[in-house]
Amino acid sequence: MTNRRVLVVDDEVNVRLSMELHLRRAGYEVSTAEDGEAALAAILQGTFDIVLCDLIMPKLTGVQLLDALAARGISIDLVLMSAHADLDTALDALKRGAVDFIQKGARFEEVLFRLRRIEELRRLQAQVKASAAASGGLGRLISDSAPMQKVFAMVRKVADFKTTVLLHGESGTGKELVARALHDVGVRKTRAFVAVNCGAIPENLLESELFGHVRGAFTDATRTHHGLFEQADGGTLFLDEIGELPLSLQVKLLRVLQEEEIRKVGDTKSQKVDVRVVAATVRDLAAEVKAGRFREDLYYRLNVLQIALPPLRDRPTDIPMLVEHFRSHLNVRLGTRVRGVTPGAMRLLERWPWPGNVRELENCIERAIILVDGDQITEAELPPRLCQEQDRIQATLAAGELSIKKTTRIIEEELMKRALARTKGNRTRAAALLEISHRTLLYKLKDYGLGD
Template identity: 40%
Template structure:
């Protein structure tokens, strides 16, 4: 039963509204003046307030101001026998949902209540969906790297600084971008995502900036671009490292001037957008070989974030696995499943080259394909058994079952150097600088390990 609070100094009005509303199935509360009404709003949290404007003590406008300051989402319908347009406008600006003139009409009162309740329901649904979405994009983990990342997000989110997120594929860069948006002052504005790697070069300008009707073959109507759609919100440019130099130049111009023209148009459109970019590439290396603009890099890299790979936060694997397990059991309407301690141990020993995305996909597969309630070692994919490792080892190193410490160290060094050389495009000078080793010493190591340099 919905609760409606009636704040009016006239007893006859309160009594008549009580009879009408109770006949319609509402529970009614009453206050004779503004002070009492404001106090009842705090105590009872009614679904709707019917508030008279002219009352002794504080008037309805002041009561409305106090109600909105303590309960910003409270639905309030104003009532007045001496209403003016100026008063109605003032009440609306303060957050009143509607304004009804006295003498009260039964039809108008019920229509105003009905409309207000519909809006209240939509607001509640919106709040519920946002809470559900926030939970879906929650960052799971209590490891040192993740706690540090959460702290950085909490500090950076309320600001307007542009963000550059780096990290391997599948680490959760989009998750970080959404967390920044949700904790920012733009949280109620759009979050627009663009995957720069998935859009063909000939279409990316239209996708980002929009186009006018007739701008090119197939442009049968005007279209707003992603920058336009994210006005006052957040634009997430994923895989920014795959954007062409031509498009990079245009994006840089927008970031500098905060205005652009649609493809085929000449009207300048100004935008207020917070840009968050992400990449799995080493942009400094891309700059060195001429694939990425240095000025765009420094424009975006105001607030740098790095998302650690899953192998560097193995203590989070169990929490992530259980989170995905509960999520997919609910999504697929399956019985609640559990992962045995032996199977969980196998999951924590696996290096996860595909990071969190790979873990999520495997848990979804296990939920769907495992007939038993308990997921055991036998249910795990063969790849997990074949690549088990100590969580402190670097990925891809399969240590000898037998051998000395010297042999194990050589195996580790060889794999480490291969990974670093590949990361820096097999450039010995850059690799030596990155790992803080003399170039001549690196040459000797490469020769002693028999590492074949790739071109």
């Protein structure tokens, strides 16, 4: 069951008590509030699934409460109840975001029926959303953007082949998940997937890590060691950070890839292995070749099929879906009940250039979930750098953005905000300060989503 926590808001104590009693009996967790302000505070603090709210109350009426929630970007299932129900009030309430309208004094069965109907609706919506996300995804990767869908299509196309794949992309773009997906959707899925970070193992140990060694190969070699290639036999070996592979080992790797056999350190004979190699790098390997740090022959051998992972800032439509994905996963992992992100916070998330890509976004959501008091992530829980234009410009440049168009937009937006702040929103005077025409300012404000 999903929607189980109900907040009952009514100024009449009898109504509160009887609702509470009935709802408890029907299996709900119930809290109560006696006016609109108390209700607002409780909703901001708590994690309610449904609010049952009287229309006419002191301090904030039911409709004013709806407006106050909307102004904070908070969406919650709120059912209005009123004794003086007429069609206009009901329609108005629904227009302002109430999910339903119940005549006060209705039998409790009727109230229960309406609540169950809302729960059913939400359950179905969640199901549809989950299956939409799953169908657009690949393995543990999800995406809602055209560039990533292209990547997924490529992965599906090449998964079954033994051909080496080279993954290229900035840190945190999902290279490791793509490597796993190549394994998981291909014919090798029932065999081992072995990953090794070529930059994390000292050079003198790497050869025996990769290819193994025989007993007595060196002083510490007291027994035969099966290397990663052997462990991945029949499956996939993921060579992460291939750009860090020392030149001496590059020669040996090339030979293994060409002959499909390995020789353990200290061994006199070779043995066949059947391994699909996926390599990943954040570096521009072609440039590394030019600089003499990477062997050209190995580069060509690895680069038969290259999959480039676009940075997150080039696929902003992925952000809402990723946020939703991390929110629900982290809720499970951290035992929290954060239900969403306010539109204002989402806007900041969508505008940040994410130099650390998906990993940075994931960390940012984790931080917010831990910091949040209510059940919606707001701007206050996001790292301050996301709100500061200075930082945004710097992060955009640091991420290697060269587009004059994109960087100019950020600067223009910042200048318009400053001008409007200085003129207290007077657009004619702001336009004069910016040295652009009033019309141009109006056009730009609309373009940047800063207009009314």
